[in-house]
Amino acid sequence: MNEALSKILGKEIKCLDKGFIRLIDAMGDDSSIVQAARVSYGKGTKTPSADRELIRYLMRHRHTSPFEMVEFKFHIKLPIFVARQWIRHRTANVNEYSGRYSEMKDEFYVPEIEQIRTQSTINKQGRDEERLPEETAKLILQILQESQYLLYSQYQSMLEKNLARELARINLPLSTYTEWYWKIDLHNLLHFLKLRLDWHAQYEIRVYAEKIAEILKIAVPITWEAFEDYILGGINLSKQEINVLKQIINFDRLSDELIENSSLKGLEAKEFMMKLKKITLR
């Protein structure tokens, strides 16, 4: 574990109003990916630049198994409605706080006022950029908080009557905070981030994804850079889109100089030329 990562190990990184993410442990780093890949692909030179090239090659060609050789464990505190989206990522290990064993705490998510936004018209599942009028927003926040207060006092009162915990909790709201340990390999974590950093993802889970992204930048900097270049910053074009695109590409402008002045070097430059050929030949 590098020094910068050690420094954040175990520290609570704040997310939303009362949540956090806390890196508990990490197995491996960029070099572990290289180590595992070299078993499959043969030895070759082992300079740092060769390692970087190898990781970028693996990412570019979606050779995912070496990225599974790195593992992270987090302690996370998050609202239940976020947890419900999160848990859909099945290739991970989870131990969650149990409202059957233990009393739920008096902690609920209350959005910041600038998040009180209208239903999006383009993104059926999300909120818009547009905020609700301040007065309405304040009213909504007040309603949310008052209900949370009411529900928790009812919860307490039912517990005092000795109602079983597993029943007393059923009316607690989805905004209630829960917490869990979550362990996942780097490949599946990157997939999680690809989906949850996306603008379609709900803001409240995106906040966590962004904090994890910052941790990965420190933990596996070469992998992260490749992930940004090839996955996050990339574009998929369909067969139909390629057909249109080729009609507006001016292949005359393509010159050795252009490639040389670009950041595409060596094998990547060759692969790009092959893609362009594929586009033209359609």
Added chain:
Amino acid sequence: MNEALSKILGKEIKCLDKGFIRLIDAMGDDSSIVQAARVSYGKGTKTPSADRELIRYLMRHRHTSPFEMVEFKFHIKLPIFVARQWIRHRTANVNEYSGRYSEMKDEFYVPEIEQIRTQSTINKQGRDEERLPEETAKLILQILQESQYLLYSQYQSMLEKNLARELARINLPLSTYTEWYWKIDLHNLLHFLKLRLDWHAQYEIRVYAEKIAEILKIAVPITWEAFEDYILGGINLSKQEINVLKQIINFDRLSDELIENSSLKGLEAKEFMMKLKKITLR
């Protein structure tokens, strides 16, 4: 698909006050398990009794992969707190109703009065046999229902103010009903049932497990019988427990006659004698 199973296909089987389970599709039955196992274990005779013996052998020896060759798909309506326990079974496919895309419906779980029970003292995670005094129970049910009503009207009012659906829903209670399609193979389904039919499981998920069990009795009767005999009706003994047990076993009472009069036949009888030998030799 056998006739009895066809009859319940697509039918809503009521669970709790407003939920249901509905078998959507099934791939394979007892004979598919035999078919797959015979690829691994060689051909042999193929009489119906041989098939039964094979399935029982597979179950007894935890040869799980042939049971993965049968698949079931269900449509289920269930309270969110049940869904949260259910989803922990990761080896399954799920499509859930989304409160981001669509408006949540005005449907909440209200327990029956006889379920309003005290915290169990032996089972830290569950409720006791003992019911709360009727008056208290009635009061609790009233509180639950009034809060559900209040929360849903607040939800509606926030939607009317054009608050994004994904935010308006965050104060809905865990008793809100959701629904999903759930697809799982028979091996993993039996594992689900083993855990969720157990008396430690929360009553509300057990209700669903029992309905699925009834479906399996119809769908894969031989497998189900073996599951009851070897898994549900079985006992695990630890090394320490065996050490005590052997001191109270009267091996003199063990006679050929005893075995003959039991339902242990052929290979099973032999295996039992080997287990007893293992116990004595400790």
Added chain:
Amino acid sequence: MNEALSKILGKEIKCLDKGFIRLIDAMGDDSSIVQAARVSYGKGTKTPSADRELIRYLMRHRHTSPFEMVEFKFHIKLPIFVARQWIRHRTANVNEYSGRYSEMKDEFYVPEIEQIRTQSTINKQGRDEERLPEETAKLILQILQESQYLLYSQYQSMLEKNLARELARINLPLSTYTEWYWKIDLHNLLHFLKLRLDWHAQYEIRVYAEKIAEILKIAVPITWEAFEDYILGGINLSKQEINVLKQIINFDRLSDELIENSSLKGLEAKEFMMKLKKITLR
């Protein structure tokens, strides 16, 4: 199951010299994907064209879970070295013929003479287009076959000496045929095909992938078309490649007419314009 699919059900489709693929069972089709997706995304209109649009939308946006709701089961006979690549796809169910339980059969893969090719210089893991001289190729085939004959007669002779099957088999070659039942959901099957239809994949597994592709064209025609348009026929561009591309695109040529004459309609056309904007703004 549609009629065309029923016709091939259970039929051996030849692969390589002695292998085959045989569809044993299928759960669901294009309409099951729509059915599951509508649970998540709300009801909407239900015309056939709406169904097609929905499936294409799901594929385009990598909403993978509805594709998991369709399941296929195959009986496959294949050489062991192909089986070793195949089994790396973990999200599937397998029952393989066991050389511990049963005697291995006298069946080995012998390549066709046109497959006897040189090591590729561009694809480190594969063969070239270039064939070895016919004489050399014939010699190689002869060596392969003679060794297979020798090894099987040694195997037989060791079994006759009553050597345990699990040991007698250890010198059988990787070209020995094995067989298995293989069950997988459509999402994971498409992922398998993406990797195994690729020109980087070894020819011998590609042959099987192509036969499965033909089955899917019949079983889930709309999904297959979308898979070809968005995945197989698509291209990924990296951040760096986009940077070069934008310098050779002539945005003046982009006109409403061009889009109208293309096969990009409605939402897809809009999404394409957004991608282009993303490219320009870099």
Added chain:
Amino acid sequence: MNEALSKILGKEIKCLDKGFIRLIDAMGDDSSIVQAARVSYGKGTKTPSADRELIRYLMRHRHTSPFEMVEFKFHIKLPIFVARQWIRHRTANVNEYSGRYSEMKDEFYVPEIEQIRTQSTINKQGRDEERLPEETAKLILQILQESQYLLYSQYQSMLEKNLARELARINLPLSTYTEWYWKIDLHNLLHFLKLRLDWHAQYEIRVYAEKIAEILKIAVPITWEAFEDYILGGINLSKQEINVLKQIINFDRLSDELIENSSLKGLEAKEFMMKLKKITLR
């Protein structure tokens, strides 16, 4: 990582004639299991003896998820026929040496002479205790080695003719050594060991399982002890077996003294009495 474990980290532990197992990395230990479980089950006291009790409770009641919070990575060299059994454990990460990218090495498994045994008559899939006559055994070993030598020289000669590596290798025997990196969580590793330490498992994979068991004894001593007491050293009894057993149990011999003198203490003693009651009441 405790000191004893650090000492074996990275060291090759010999398995079979040319294989090895090498611990590359470990995430967590007994205390990580406790840490994760306490999130779910509430805080409680934290004395070392409480930790031990908690781990034993989790193992006894098959609460498997906290054991998933510990992860191990190994570098393993093993014959291909062993690798084929090993890879059936799907919940693990693997990077294997590739015969397409790299030349296979001249290393083959040759059994020790005492392993040259006859087909078992009771265990259809295994070998017997009985060895083949020494002369026959020697002859078999000679045949195995000569064939391995022949096949490798043919492999070499085909590579010299520039045949693609992916084809040249297809006649290499299943006794050829391969190697891989293998990463797995503790729960799934214990399941692997349960199956592969069993006397039904092929000797050659059992050798590896036993070495891993020794590593776990050092890495997670409390978990290992619980695993031996409750899983490896335990017995499953079926409903039918319980019915016979209760007829030969002399419940009069059961006394408080007997329990007190046993190693069943506290909760475990109570649970045992409940099991006995379950047996009697049948």
